[in-house]
Amino acid sequence: LYLIESEASGVKALFSIFNSTDNPIIDNFISRIPETYSQCLTYLSSLMAGPTPTGNDAIYQNKIRMESSIRQFHSRGQTLSTEVENALTRLRDPSSHIFVSVHQPNLFPYSGVFRKIVLAQTLKDRLQGSQQENKIVNLFVVIDRDFMDETWIHRAQLPSAGNSGGILELRYPVRSSERWQMAFKNPVPSSGILYQWKEQIQTWIKKSSPKSSRSDLLKNFGDFWPYVEESQRSARSFADFSSFIMSKLVNDKWNYDTLFVKLSDISYVLKHGFVFLLNNFKTYSSALREAESVLRFNRINDTGVSPNVYLRSPLWIHCTCGSKGSSVIQAHSNHSASLVGKCVSCKKGLSISLGSPTGLAIREDDLPNLSPRAIPILLLLSRELGSTCYISGTGGTSYAVYNAFASHRLSLRNPVFIFWPSTDSYDGFAQSEALKAAGVYDRISLIEHEYKLGQLQNDYLKEISPLLKKRKELLGHEEELQTILRQLFKLKQQQREVRKSLKVARKALKALNIKPCIIDYVVNFAGDGTEALWRGSLERNNSLASEISWK
Ligand SMILES: [Zn+2]
Secondary structure, three states: OHHHHHHHHOHHHHHHHHHHHOOHHHHHHHHOOOOEHHHHHHHHHHHHHOOOHHHOHHHHHHHHHHHHHHHHHHHHOOOOOHHHHHHHHHHOOOOOEEEEEEEOOOOOOEHHHHHHHHHHHHHHHHHHHHOOOOOEEEEEEEOOOOEOOOHHHHEEEEEOOOOHHHEEEEEOOOOHHHOOOEOOOOOOOOHHHHHHHHHHHHHHHHHHOOHHHHHHHHHHHHHHHHHHHHHHHHOOOHHHHHHHHHHHHHHHHOOOOOEEEEHHHOOOOOHHHHHHHHHOHHHHHHHHHHHHHHHHHOOOOOOOOOOOHHHOOOEEEEOOOOOEEOEEEEEOOOOOEEEEEEOOOOOOEEEEEEEOOOOOOOOHHHHHHEEEOHHHHHHHHHHHHOOOEEEEOHHHHHHHHHHHHHHHHOOOOOOEEEEOOOOEEOOOHHHHHHHHHHOOOOHHHHHHHHHHHHHHHHHHHHHHHHHHHHHHHOOOOHHHHHHHHHHHHHHHHHHHHHHHHHHHHHHHHHHHHOOOEHHHHHHHHHHHHHHHHHHHHHHHHOEOOOOEEOO
8 A cells, every 4th residue: 555655646656657558668667766865865876886987988088078068158158167167077087977967948947947956966965975986977968959939948937916817928039930940049039138028027026026025026036137137148049048047046056066068069979879879770769669659559648759759860950040850861872871851940951971871970070960859868868978867857757768668679778767746835925916816825725715716606607597587588577577687787796706706716826836937936035045945855855756845
C-alpha cells in the first residue's frame, strides 16, 4: 500500500501514463529516477565514487573546446565572475563531473526553469562539501535554435485579477514572417518594447498591491529591471537577451558558478556525436520507432514528441533566412551522401554534404549550420560531455522515455535523470488581491465559492424558465401577469449579481492557476529571497514532489 501511495504522489507519478506499457526499458529507466533530494545525493555520490570519466580523452577534449564558448557567453553577458572563472578551471580538470540542465531562452522564465539550476547547485554544494575531491561543474545549455513561435519564448504571464482573463501578459511581438525564425537569429527587443513592459509591470504593482507594501515591491522590481536593460544593450539576438537575464540573476544576484552556453555555439563540441548518430542512423531510428510503437500500442498519444520522428535524421539544417528544416540522409551513389531537407519558413531546399555513404562525415564549415533535434540533444550531451546527471523539466518525460530507448539500443551510458515536479504555493500581492476581489481568504475557499456560484446560477435558470413560460400564458390577465413580472424582475436582478460574482471568481481562479513568470517572484520576494526559499525547501522537506509553501 505504501508503495502505491508514494508512487501516485511522488516524482514517479510524472510517469504514471507509462505504467501500462510493462516494457523493461521504460521500467528500468523509471526505477532509477530519484524520489527525494537525499536519494539524488546517494545516487550521485555513488556514481562519482566510481571510475571518473577521465579515461575518455574525447570527453576531455570536448570540455576544453567548450570553454571558449562559455567564456564568450559570460563575458558578453557581463557575468564572468570569479565563481564562473573557478568553475571554468574545474571544467578543464579531466576528473570533473558535469551536471547538465537545458531550456529554451524563455521570456522571463517561470519557476521550473530556474529551479533546475537551483537543484543542480544545491546538489553540487552538498556533494562538494562532503567530499572535497569532488569537482563538479553545473552547465546550463540554452536551446537557442528553437522557434520564436514557441509560446513561452515570446510570452510571459503574471497573475492579475484586474485584467480581463485574470492574467497580465507580457508579449514580445512576433511578426508572422518571424514565427519560424530560430531564437538566436531573431533581433533583440527594442528599447520601446522594454519601456512598455516596464510600464505594464509598474502599473500592475501599483494597482493591485496594498499601500503598506507597495514601496517595497516597487523597490524589488527596481533592483531587478536593470538586469533586463543591461541584457538588452549587450545582447545580439533575442536568445542572448533572455539568457543574459537568467545568467545575471543566477551568476550575479545568487552568486552561482553555473556555466551557461548556447547550443548554437557548441556544434563543434558535439561534432563527433553528430557523426556517430548519422553513421548509426539505423539503430537510432529503429530505437525511436520502437519507443513510438510501444507508446502507440498503449494508446499514449499526447507525448509532445512529433510522430514519425524516427524517419528524420537527428539534425536540423539551418537556412540562410534564419529558420531551419528537418532532414533525412540520402545516398546519391556509392561515393556521395548528403543530408537534405526543406526550410520550414521559406521552403528552400537545404542540403549538407556527408561525404561517402560508407563513412558519413561532416565538414567543419558546415557545423554552424547544423543543430540537434530535441531527443538527440540528451544523447549528445551525455556522450560528448560524459554528464553525470541531467536535470529535466517535468514537460520532458516523453523525451526522456524516447531517450531511454535510443541510449539503450546505441549502448550509450545514461546520466542520472532528476525531476523536481513540486509546485510553488504562495500568495503574492496579486494573488491576494485576486482572492480579496472574490471575497475569500484562500484557494480552497475560492474553489468552493466558484462551485457554489455555478450551482446558484443553475438554480436561477431553473426558477426563471417556468416563470417565462407562465408569462406567455398569462398575456391578457393583467393582475396575475404583474405578479409574475415582479417575481421575474427580482430573480433576474439576483441572477445578474450571481453572474457578476461568478465572473470575478473565475478570473481569480485563472490568476491563481497560472505559472507566473520570474518577475512575480522577484517583485514579491526579491531575487535572493526567491532562491533561498527554493533551496531551503530541498534541504528542509527532502521531497521533490510535495508542494513548496512560502508561508
Ligand atoms: Zn529558409
